[in-house]
Amino acid sequence: MNENTRLTEAEWQAIASNDAPYDSQFIYAVRSTGIYCPPSCKQRLPKQK
Numbered sequence: 001m002n003e004n005t006r007l008t009e010a011e012w013q014a015i016a017s018n019d020a021p022y023d024s025q026f027i028y029a030v031r032s033t034g035i036y037c038p039p040s041c042k043q044r045l046p047k048q049k
Contacts, residue, residue: 012048014039 014022023038030046
């Protein structure tokens with residue numbers, strides 16, 4: 001992946017609902033904080049963009 005990769009709607013919904021079954025499929029990063037998380041991460045919901 002590169003910095004221009006965008007989440008699909010299914011991936012965004014997995015993040016928004018803290019969906020643990022997606023943990024083995026992808027992780028996401030928040031550019032402003034440098035935090036990397038699996039979809040089930042209990043951090044505050046990041047901005048979608």
